Each structure stands twice: as C-alpha cells, then as structure tokens.
Amino acid sequence: MAPSVLQNGGFVLGLIGAVALIAATAMNRWSVKDRQGDVVTSVYTYRGLWQDCETASSGFTECRPLYGVLGFSGAFQAVRALMIVGVVLSVLGTIISVFSLKCLKMNSMEDPTKAKMSLTAGIMFIVAGVCAIAGASVYANQIVATFRMTTYNNYGGNMQGEMGMGMGMSGGMGLAPTYTFGPALFVAWIGGGILLVGGVLKSLAFREIMKNEKSSYPGVVYKPQSHAKTDQSDHHSEGGKREQNYV
Template sequence: MSVLALQLSGFLASFLGFILQIVCTSSSNWKVSSMSESVITATWMFEGLWMNCAATSSGSIQCKWFSSVLGLEGYIQGTRALMILSLVVSLIGVITALFGMKCITIGSSDEQTKGKMSVTSGTLFIVGGICSLAAVSWYAAQVIQQFYSAIHGKSRYELGSGLYIGWAGSVLAILGGIFLCCSFKKSRKSSPRAYKYSAPSNEQKIYKPTSQADKAYV
C-alpha cells in the first residue's frame, strides 16, 4: 500500500472514530432500564454522562440534567474526565494530521517533517482511542456489576447504545492511528563519505639543487 493511501485510510478511520466519540460523549443512552423483571413496560429509564431521562410508549421524553457533580458516583466522574481528555487529544490529532498529509500543501513541504507530523497525529489518535476505550469499558463494567448485585425490586440497567458507539469509535481511532504511524518511513542514512586514497606515483622526482650549499652537499 502506498504512503498516500495509508495516510488517507488512517485519517478517515481516525476522523470517523473522533465523530463517534463525540456522539458517544453527548449521548444520554449509556444505560437503559431492564425490562426483564418489569411488569409495566410502558415507561423506561435511560441515563448518560450528563442527564437521566424517562420515556413512555406514547413518545414523550423527559430529561433532567445532573444537578450536582460532586454528588455523582466516582465512576461517572472518571468516565467524564476520560472522555473529555479523549476528545481534546483526538482534536489535536485531527489538526496535526491535516498538516502531515502528503496531499495537503499546508505547512512544510519537507517529506521528513510531514512524516513526523503524521506519526505524531497517529500517536494522539491512539492515546485518545485508549482513553475512550477505558472510559466506556469502565462504565460498562459498573453497569454489569450493578445489574447482578441489585436488590430485588430495585430498577436494573443494561448496556445502552451509547456504549457500543463508544467502543466502535475507540477501535476506529486506534486503528487509524496505527495506519498513520506506519505511513512514515525514515529515509536511509547516507553512507559515510569514502576517502580517496591516492597511491604514490611510481615516477621518482628528480632533485635539483638550487643553492650553493645544496650543490656542495651533492
């Protein structure tokens, strides 16, 4: 695969992953109330990082923002921080990738400089993908733990669509970052300069005395 094709594939995958990370962060469907033990299915609850909502079968939805940050559970606060960090790092990666693409003439035209910028952007995408992957997996683990440890009669929650969007975005960001890192090939080091060795001439130089002392010596 050519360098340009590898860069384009990596950038498109990383950018799509970045968009999915934004959708995941803003989604209010990280966990959904379970219907397995509920008799009344006309109303269900779903919750995200920023609000919890209630929906009815008639189509009405009511949402409420979390009123307190310190009152939230620790895993929600940690997930928020990781997702925001992932978005910031990935945004910097998008900007850096635009300057490092071979098909874009913005910035330096040196291939070595563009290659290093491409590697930098790929590394940023990988870091952002790992952050979002850790956040989504942490939240999912808490939902699963609470589902099996919930007291009888208490509402249980299952994994929502926002988590699957987050997983997909994380994988795409990491995969695109790997492509961008692999698109840079270091130039071969120039071989050390060869020193020319001039063999002594076979011809003997004839010594001619130039002064009286030299003539006397001869």
C-alpha cells in the same frame, strides 16, 4: 505499503473514530432500563453522562441535567474525564493529521517534518482510543455490578438496589429498576478501536517515510589521494607539452 496509503488510511480512520467518540459522549443512552421482565411499560428510563431521561408511553420525553461533581461517584467522574480527554485528543490528532498528509503541498514543509507530525497524530489517536475503551469499560463494569446487586435485592433481598455510580432511579411497586448496556457504550468501544487502528497506521507511515528518506540520501564518492596526485601530474605534463608545441 506506500506511506501515502498509510497516512490517508490513518486519517480516515481517525476522523471516523473522532466522530464516534463525540457522538458517544453526547448520547444519553449509556445505560437503559432492562424491560425483559416487564409486561406493561409505561415509563422507559435511560441515562447518559450528562442527562437522566424518561420517556412515557405517549412519547413525551423529559430529561434532567446531571449537574454537580460531589453528587456522583469517582468512577462516574472518571468516565466523564476519560471521554472528554479522548474527544480532545482525537480532534487535535485529526487536525494535525490533515497537515501531515503527503498529498497536501505546503510552502516549506519537508517530508521529515510531515513524518513527525504523522507520528504525533498517531500517538494522539492511540491515546484517545485507549481513553474511550477504558471509559466505556469502567461504565460497563459498574452496570454489570449494579445489575447483579439490583436483581438480588429485588428478588432475593429486602433492600432496594442502588446504582453504584449514582445512576439509580426509583421504580414503582417498591422495586428498583435494573439497567443494561446502552448503544452509547458500543459506539464508544467501536470508536476507540477505530482510533487505535488509525494511530497504528499513522505510526507505520512515519516509519516508512523516514526509511525512504534515508534510502534517498545522496552518497559521496571517495577518491583516493594517490589517484588525485597522479591526475594532477598528468594534467601538468599535458600543459607543458601544449606550451612546447606553441613555442
């Protein structure tokens, strides 16, 4: 495949993945209240990385910012950190990827330099994708664990369930609400996967550019020394003959 196609494809996928990571990090629906067993729901609760929101049946929404660091578990803080790192790396990789495109002509930038920039952007995309997938997976694992614990406590135990990442919201009737996956999780997973594919394409573009650069290296023709001496003697003899003719 042509290096330009790989570079352009990696750039487009990296841009889409970066936008998806930014959107997922800013979304408030990482975990949403499970309404499967509810007959009448007057309050709909959901939670993101930065805000805790409630929507009433009238449509009024109220969000409470999640300030502080010590009030949340280490897993929740790790998810925040992973998503922020993923966003920063994906944005930087997108910027570097723009300058590494072969279709973009710059003053004194040669193809090997662009190839190295393409590899750098590809590595950033891959790391950003891994961070996004890891962060979303850690959050989803906590939801699954607390969903089971809350369900058991509501229907089989005497204690109210609590979300392990500080995500619990007290419900009515003495029962703690159960939470399930929100759309932000799927956006983070999809964005991370797209970034991984984009990073692989950028890395393959680096290999193709360097391969073409080596194949186009000008060869040097080796001429044996004996032939060179013979040519010099022939040249001198021809010069002597010309001098004799002039005389």
